Amino acid sequence: MSLLVPVMVRGINNLSDARYCAGMGAESLTFRLDPSFADYLTPEAVQELSGWVAGVQLIGEFDTLPVAEINGLVQQCGLHAVLLHRRRPADELAQLTVPVLKLTTWIPDMMPEDVELRFREQAPHYLGFVLATPPSPLPNPAELLRLTEQARTYTIWLGAGFAPDMLRTFVDKVRPAGIVLQGGDEIKPGLRDFDEMEAVFEQLEID
Numbered sequence: 001m002s003l004l005v006p007v008m009v010r011g012i013n014n015l016s017d018a019r020y021c022a023g024m025g026a027e028s029l030t031f032r033l034d035p036s037f038a039d040y041l042t043p044e045a046v047q048e049l050s051g052w053v054a055g056v057q058l059i060g061e062f063d064t065l066p067v068a069e070i071n072g073l074v075q076q077c078g079l080h081a082v083l084l085h086r087r088r089p090a091d092e093l094a095q096l097t098v099p100v101l102k103l104t105t106w107i108p109d110m111m112p113e114d115v116e117l118r119f120r121e122q123a124p125h126y127l128g129f130v131l132a133t134p135p136s137p138l139p140n141p142a143e144l145l146r147l148t149e150q151a152r153t154y155t156i157w158l159g160a161g162f163a164p165d166m167l168r169t170f171v172d173k174v175r176p177a178g179i180v181l182q183g184g185d186e187i188k189p190g191l192r193d194f195d196e197m198e199a200v201f202e203q204l205e206i207d
Contacts, residue, residue: 001025002206005171006178008157009197010061010083010132013041016192017183018049021056024201027178028057030083033073034065046077059083059101067095074098083130090125099127101157106135112146119154128155132180134162148174160200167203179204 006027012018031046050058062070063085083101157178163170
């Protein structure tokens, strides 16, 4: 399936999600490999899941794990990139062996110039920024305009929940680098409800 914009699916923890998302045309799948996460996966589990999919980028999510250990897991799991949950010094980022994405939080009351400064200072060190969790309430028209301007300047991935109604219209207007979805848990081994995720993929499908 060809999609209007790349799709990243975060938090893959089961084979149903991995195979479904890869088959629907997702560009990348993320796996939480940092033991600081309550739902982290072992490298052996990631190796097993990734062995069933092809044609997707494998991304590891990390929070506090030291760079040397991240690099070890990159090699062990065949990761193509990492998604960091917190900001790290430039010298640490330079030691990573694959491209780095940064998980970013939307701060509604942050001054526009401060948001711009945050992106501008960090952009040289990251492949892009992932704003996966939309705020509540959603950005107002003025904030959405600024977000659109930022998406034209920087590589920004947005959670599907940022779209107030029609995701396809939102993507056409804002033009993010990609859309982010959240993986889920199986109801039981081999059984998973994909209705919500399927609706997103259908909206993004190129006719």
